[in-house]
Amino acid sequence: MxxxxxxxxxxxxxxxxxxxxxxxxxxxxxxxxxMRKIFPDHWSFMLGEICLYSFIIIILTGVYLTLFFHPSMNEVVYHGSYEPMQGIRMSEAYASTLDISFDVRGGLLVRQIHHWAAVIFLAGMFVHMFRVFFTGAYRKPREINWLFGFLLFVLGMFTGFTGYSLPDDLLSGTGVRFTQGAILSMPIVGTYISMFLFGGEFPGTDIIARFYSIHILLLPGIMLGLVVGHLILVFFHKHTQFAGPGKTNKNVVGMPLLPVYMAKAGGFFFLVFGFISVIAAIATINPIWALGPYRPDQVSTGAQPDWYMGFAEGFVRVMPGWEINLWGHTLVLGVLIPLVLFGVVLAALALYPFIESWITGDKREHHILDRPRNAPTRTGLGVAWVTIYFVMLIGGGNDIWATHFHMSLNAISWFVRIAFFVGPVLAFVVTRRICLGLQRRDKEKVLHGRESGTIKRLPHGEFVEIHEPLSPEQLHTLTAHEQYKPIEIGPTVDENGVERKPSALQKLRARLSKSYYGENNQIAKPTAEEYKEITSGHGHH
Amino acid sequence: MSSQQIPEENLPVEQGTAHGAVEGAGDPFADPGLPAHKPRIQDIDERAANRSERAVALMFTLSMLATVGFIASYVIFPVDQIVYIWPFGHVSALNFSLGLTLGLALFLIGAGAVHWARTLMSDVEVADDRHAIEATPEVKAKVLADFADGARESALGRRKLIRNTMFGALALVPLSGVVLLRDLGPLPEKKLRKTLWAKGKQLVNMNTMEPLRPEDVVVGSLTFAMPEGLEEDAHDFQSQIAKAALMIIRIEPDNIKDKREREWAHEGIVAFSKICTHVGCPISLYEQQTHHVLCPCHQSTFDLSDGARVIFGPAGHALPQLRIGVNSEGNLEALGDFEEPVGPAFWERG
Structure with a gap:
């Protein structure tokens, strides 16, 4: 006892x-x-961490900003410490943002950290999403987590938009006006949504307070839930890994959470926070004091949204101004089509994993990542999407391009209009060719070894380069990827001679499958026989 | 359809288990297993490990100093002090020093932790097993049986009246929430069709706040105007100016190509809505020679000498023109409201 x-x-x-x-x-x-959960190591796996950490930084700094910001459109006359705005009539929202920037010690820093972190958060999600896309990490069992991530990206865009609109400055007010104009273009419901959103006619006196509640409560609340769900699923599924010696679809190879990843990931939070703080110290972002308070009859030149809204801006800028007037109604296609395309381009990302799994018919779990080259059609489609995105970014900044590079604005707009159709096709074809070329090189390397750079002269005078055989680890890594066979429709007449008519959908699927995995659309990986024949036979060359 | 089954042999062999037809000891591509751990210098040389320890400790110590520096900067620098720092130019001393010290304090903690992990913590890679996400058939059978029991005991399937009324109630109850949203704003009605302009309202110069006279408007100048009686401190000023803002220019009457434009002008002085018909930005760039105006937001370009028709960009229709004349005092006045809605197009515009 x-x-x-x-x-x-x-x-x-x-x-x-x-x-x-x-x-x-x-x-x-x-x-x-x-506690000792294993995480694989690869530089690209930290992209998601950047997003997580910048999200946390945004929440921390955002809470601080709410202590000083007044989300009100009441008009006041400014008498703060920023001289150029003395005596100017402005909303309380704008005045309190000036106060945060010029009267609260450290307020400017926190504001700039908040905004920089938001820009980095969106950029991080963009790159992280494409890491996941190009390596096929969204395949079963991770499709739902792909959707969580997608929603975070889209909600992040709108949280960013409502956030940079809050100061009620001339630039952001112009962005809100643009949004209201886009809402008006919606058939039947447009004017109603506009009146309900703004509490009357634009701009009214409600929109800042409403955006505030959306920006600090509604959207971040949903996003926080999604982030937690995203992380739970990462833990539950365990992290993916690249193929390599000792790595299989049934294991996960790496180092334990405690201590290595506690230290690395925990430390990385501080690295990201420190990095953003330094940027906020040396680089001004969104100097709302430079342009003045919003007035619907005033505007500045070179107005640009934050970068993640730029592609939507591009659609709006380069679309021809089509309007159809019939039976006393107007269909504003010139604005409506960009609005729809904005949704379609994003939705394509969300749906892609499901389309691909329908084409492959593969219902198994995938924990080994693809190298982009080994999935040429997917990689091509991804690059085509990115091409559309960047072409539209150019369109969104056509005035900036024109003034900075002394080009004709009209020519840039026309370039974007054409490149929207031609660019992705070209990008797809070129990317796929590059992928196939890289596959051929891998095959060559497996079968003939690595080029050593040593030139040998043979007795009869011929010069040859010595190829070094690969190690078993390299051989395994280069041949570990999966290769699908294209789906055939099969005989259209069955064994009893009865005609069987494949449905249009079956035909479509077979065609797609062929374009993914057909003979010329992937390079058959070397077989053991091929390897043995070459290595055991008459040696090298 | 997904009911179309994919034959098994179409799927590739699972990674990490086999590599095609040739399998077994003779497979040159077989997985050789996890490579042996390569020791780092810190694993074999204690002095190197000690150096790493000192490096980590140094970073943590510098971080502490940076935090002290942060507090010192907060106290020392006045909030409005501007200093010149190459190559950043004139910056706020407080913002610059706070940001740098905070950044350093945070960054050094991170760098220390990462350096510690990379040099002193074990870097032996180990493998953990994965388990299928799907439940085993037994678990699935148990769950389905449990669910069937629960469903049977609830009698939901048998007592259809309960089921149907419950669905009805659940479907209706969110309507209350939708109804509550009604007062978010008024109905559109004719609000977007009307502006403050009316017959007899004088045009007020937005720079001088004086009524505009024809002689104030010279060829080549661009003047912005608003209706008399609209005060900047009025509660609805923003919403009214968003529709009523005007652009005034003067063109030699012979150079006005559009017949109606010439009729609605006063001695070549024309008044157009300043609000772009694309998505509502105020138009502000005027090219004197061509009488083109450009919206700086999306570059819609209008020809003010030809009924303000669109000559480039995404706008869908011409800028509305306001019919103007001169009153008895010799000031410019409106002869009515705009005949069509100003600003972006919408469904009811027609």
Whole structure:
């Protein structure tokens, strides 16, 4: 008895706290599964971390900003410490943003960290999403997590938009006006949505307060839930990994969460935060004091949204101004089509994993990542999408391009109009060819070894380059990828001579499958026979 | 359809289990297994490990100093002090020093932790097994059986009246929430068709706030005007100016190509809505020689000498013109409201 109490007394304080928590939360069970959880290592896996950390930074700095910001459109006359705005009539929202920038010590820094982190958050999500796309990491079982990520990207865009509209400055007000004009273009419901959103005619006196509640509560609340779900799924599915020696679809190779990833990932949070703080110290972002408060009858030149809204801006700028007037109604195609395309371009991203899994018919789990070259059609489609995105970014900044590079604005607009159709096709074809070329090179390397750079002269005078055979690890890594066979429709007449008519959908699927995995659309990977024949036979060349 | 089954042999062999037809000991592409761990210098040389330790500790210490520097900057620099720092130019001393010290304090913690992880923590790679996400058939059968039991005990399938009324109630109850949104704003009605302009309203120069006289408007100048009686401190000023803002220019009457434009002008002085018909930006760039105006937002270009028709860009129709004349005092006045809605097009515009 006395020894039992003896050992109990000796339990260190940390353990006793953990015991207390375990008795209430069951933390030992959780820690057993997760404390030494294995995470694979690859530089591209940190892209998602950048997003997570910038999201946390945005929340931290955002809470601080709410302590000083007044989301009100009440008109005040400015008497703060920023001289050029003295005596100017402005909304309280704008005035309080000036106060944050010029009167609250450190307020400008926090504002700039908040905005820089938002820009980096969206850029991080963009790049992270394409890491996931080009390596096929969205395949089963991760399709739902792809959708979570997609929603985070889209909601992030709108949270960013509502956020940079809050200061009620001339630039952001112009962006809000543009949004209202786009809303008006919606058939039947446009004017109603506009009146309901703005509490009357544009701009009214409600929109800043409404955006505020959307920006600090509604959207981030949803996003926080999605981020948590995203992370739970990452833990639950375990991380994907690239093919390599010892790595299979049934294991995960790497280092444990405690201590290595605690230190690396935890440390990386501080690296990201530190990096953004330095940027906020040396680079001004959104100098709302430069343009003045919003007035619907005033505007500045070179007006640009934040970068992630630029592609939507591009659609709006280069679309011809089509309007159809019939039976007393107007169909504003010139604005409506860009609005629809904005949705379609994004939706294509969301749906792609499901389309691909329909084409392959593959219902198995995939934990080994594809190298982009080994999925030429997917990679081509991804690059085509990115091409559309960047072409429209050029369109969105056509005035900036024109003034900075002394080009004709009209010519740029026409270039974007044409490139919207031609660019993705060209990008697709070129990318796929590059992928196939890289596949051929891999095959060559497997079969003939690595070019050593050593030139040997043969007795009869011929010069040859010595090829070094690859190590078993390299051989395995270069041949570990999966290759599908294209789906055939099969005989249209069955064994009893009865005609079987394949449905249009079946035909479409077979055609798509062929374009993905047909003879000329992937390079058959080397077989062991080929390898043996070459290496065992008459040696090299 | 997804009911169309994909034959098994179409799917590639699962990664990491086999590599095609040739399988077994003779397979040159077989997985050789995890490579042996390569020790780092810190793993074999204690002095190197000690150096790493000192490096990590140094970074953590510098971080502490940076935080002290942050607090010192907060106290020392006045909020309005501007300093010149190459190559950034004139910057706020407070913002610059706070940001740099905070950045350093954070960055050094991160760098220390990462350096610690990379040099001193074990870097032996280990493999963990994955388990199928799907449940086993037994678990699935158990769950389905449990669900069937629960469903049977609820009698939901048998007592259809309960089921149907419950669905009805659940479907209706969110309507209350939708109804509550009604007062978010008024109905559009004719609001977008009307502006403050009316017969007899004088044009007020937005720079001088004085009524405009024809002699104030010279060829080549661009003047912005608003209706008399609209005050900047009026509660609805923003919403009214968003529709009523005017652009005034003077063109030699002979150079006006559009017949109606010439009739609605006063001695070549024409008044057009300043609000772009694309998505509503105010148009502000005027080319004197050609009488073209350009919206700086999306570059819609209008020819003010030809009924303000669109000559480039995404706008869908011409800028509305306001009919103007001169009153008894010799000031410019409107002869009515715009005949069509100003600003972006919408469904009811017609």
């Amino acid at each position: 006395s020894t039992a109490t003896e050992t109990q007394r000796k339990a260190p304080a940390g353990e006793r706290v953990a015991d207390w928590a375990d008795g209430r939360l069951g933390i030992y069970g959780l820690a057993k599964a997760n």
